[in-house]
Amino acid sequence: MQEFKTPEEFNAALDESANHGMTVAFWADQAPDRTAVVDPSGREKTFAEVNANANKLVRALRKAGLKAGDSLALLCSNRAEFIETLAATQRSGLRITPVNWHLTVDEIAYIIKDCEAKALVAEARVAAAAPAAAECPDLLIKLSVGGDIEGFLNYETTLAAEDGSDIPDPVRGGQMMYTSGTTGRPKGVHRANAPVIPPSMLALRGYDPKTSVQMCAGPAYHAAPLAFDVNASMNAGVPLHFIDKWDSEHVLKTISEKKVTHFHLVPIMFQRLLSLPPEVKANYPIDHVEYIVHGAAPCPPEVKHAMIEWFGPVLSEYYAGSEGGAGFTITAEEWLKKPGSVGKRPQMLQVRILDEEGNELPPGVPGGIYHQLPPGGGFTYYKDEAKTNANRRDGFFTMGDVGYFDEDDYLFLTGRNAETIISGGVNIYPQEIDNELIKHPAVADSATVGIPHDEWGEQVRAVIMLKPGYEPSDQLAQEILGFGRQTLAAYKVPRGLDFVTELPRSEAGKIQRNKVRAPYWEGRARQI
Template identity: 70%
Template sequence: MDLAETDLTQRLDAAALTGMQFAVWAGRIGDKPAVIDPDGTAHSFAAVNANANRLVRLLRARGLGVGDSVALVCSNRVEFVEVLAATLRCGMRLTPVNWHLSADEISYIIRDCEARAVIAEARVGAVPEAVAGCPGLSVKLAVGGAIEGFEDYAAALESFDGADIADPVLGNGMMYTSGTTGRPKGVYRAVPVVTPFATYLGRAYEPGASIQMCAGPAYHAAPLAFDVRAAMAAGAALVFIDRWDSEGVLRTISERGVTHFHLVPIMFQRLLALPDAVKARYPIDHVKFIVHGAAPCPPEVKRAMIDWFGPVLTEYYAGSEGGAGFFIDSHEWLKKPGSVGKRPALLGVRILDEAGRDLPNGEAGAIYHQLPPGGGFSYFKDEAKTAASRVDDYFSMGDVGYFDEDDYLFLTGRNAETIISGGVNIYPQEIDNELVKHPAVADSATVGVPHDEWGEQVRAVILLKDGHEPGDALADEILAFARANLPGFKVPRGVDFVSDLPRSEAGKIQRGKVRAPYWEGRARQI
């Protein structure tokens, strides 16, 4: 199929304005696989599109309309795509929820995003407790099994028409991103982002032939954008992976003929760690486009991936909040190893010191991205947090870096609070808030310490109450307490006991001082 076909490109760009791109592909390649579930079950473009239309009609029949919010608590499976396709075309706002969170955290996001509908998967055991504290839900649909108080998703859709709706309205999305303290906040845009079809022309997609793999959780911003949304817009089949298994992922890439995928650096490291004999069993010369980001990639790891897969890697630097966005392909990166890309032409990027003064090239400081005219974001229902991230019409995601003499950006660190472990942002205050509930803990300062595979690993630095003696047994007890009260990825991997924890005059923990000894001689310190 000729992607440069003028009338097709024009149809897709027009359809993007009403959220109907997927419907265009359903009408053109409806019998082709659109989604392949982790168990191998294939679902055609026509079938997925019909269910999206049915869901729109169901939501409207229950009283939901343009601007209403839908929360989705679902793993990598076809219903995720159906719900996304439905909300994109009916003017509703979709919030995908990290289904690994605790019941309290899931409940908070459902309430905070003002959801009127929740579509949740039965495998997520926290759902019943989470929705118990969410009044005002007009729709509760259960995917993949029964949930008490929920309707079965498939059965509920059966009575509705699957034909394309006649009055589509472009929907929106709102991802949640945590700060270093307090509850997570929604990244809200009054104007939905519309990606021109030309973007996909540059990524070597062939509708009906390209195969996109989603190996990360679809609720995360990057897999959602680069895997799920990309496949839906470009007419590519989407192969979902449910859990990471290095050889299994490589086998999928090879045997499914995967052409496009997004990974984070730790996934690169795990693939590269496979024995040479295993790698040799799986041809990968059909791969055309690999995009990566979310965490800094060690140059030697990236070089090894380019040597293996060829110069098909493109790195990005951006965030849920948006901004200019940096991209660098393999050829350019090999000339500027370690860079995340050249200064964008359309939107400005500033490097500021602590006093808010612009720094010259070569000096590291806080990175501030220019907001697009009329298309900026705000933190949902949090004007103070929104204002705190801004300098004029620029905002910061808390990263630190510098431009070199050729205007290429290099990241040197992040703000003093955030831990990035395996490409996932972890905010230590949330962990400290739980650890101090343990009867033996007087104070806690969780930090990220160096880890060769994950980049950083979560470690709790604990000040004990009088009468408690440090030791392995108490450390194990505190870790067990953490496991009972936190999602697994937030649980510290170790505990160190100290006789004092530094705090500022304002009472804030001086986490940089706590962290510094672990990073002595390493590049993490800022």
């Protein structure tokens, strides 16, 4: 074990390990027997075990022909192999793309091919893994986790044949998350030279390697849990408790009994915890919790007030996107003074509020939110120059959000001009749904929108115009929704359907989704 004379030397070595993707190796050296990850099943792995398997996986991938700069797709639920695969890509120069394993075969295959993956690590429980992989002829190696998949090598068997010592030539890898616009097909957010955030900075969130415990209650393939739960625990050298499926009392019990100090949630999770009976809440002390970070969806003020009253002023809210940008954060103390804000104007990179002509707007006037691109250009949408350029203006880019700064430079979100539906913190793209519903023989036109929902924030609703000869009925509505279930992932299927005699279109022929949506939101503020 490497020894350090001062905390400054320790932090310098930790930060240097991040430059080579070797933070897990650093912690394996410093605290080899410390628990690194706890599966939902209760299986535990130490930092030494995770680190050894990461090294073994690198060697197996290299034998298959992968080299730095290549891509790996990960189709895996919240379990230890997720961490091991991530650690392997971080030190081998590979670009990892975690894939939502709830997607359909076609959707999964599209992402695997679009990110140009040469390796696929997939979990046996994902039925779509084998047929999706069959559509991807460029894969050099396919590994199955948690059981066997036809045509795949077994993960454990493959790694057992490899050397677990630290690789001598680590190269920092990266990740490419997938996001999407209203066209429905996801796009990779690619950063050729992503900055390395020094792990020692995690101390600012109150991390102590000897006492802190992390929980991940959301899917690790999502950008926020991946950043705030998974990568944070790996970099801070603290145990990570994975939750596989949301159960409010189980989550609260985990927080209480495992002495969880840090975790990321979305507002619907707040609401579900708060809805537990008082006698259940009383069974689980939570006074050890130090840091709860949240974002991804609007949090009703009354919900946030209730969470602060219960857990204390330990909430930190963020506003950002997969594309990056300056990033906004606001502490509980600040938020109580500026309820509804997502934070003060950042110091390092500029943020502007612009009208449609590109003019900067004064405080209190809503407009498009534009974030300054960092030196070097920041990100591109992978293999889509048109989409990359479409959201940029004079060195700034927008994620389609609308808001304003107040007189104290605090940002408030008032909506978004992107058509994305955010339901329970999950992005759903209406055009993708319309593209499937329009295939039904009775449907002349479709405009899917998000309508108000007290628990989820928004709920998916299909608005349908029928072809001549068809009459609206409950039976036909259920038939169309059932048709959608055949090709759409379950969470994308509309929860209800309304028939109309016409749908508003612009002179250019585009459906004016904002006009379709408006009646549902009458008298209510629609936020991001």
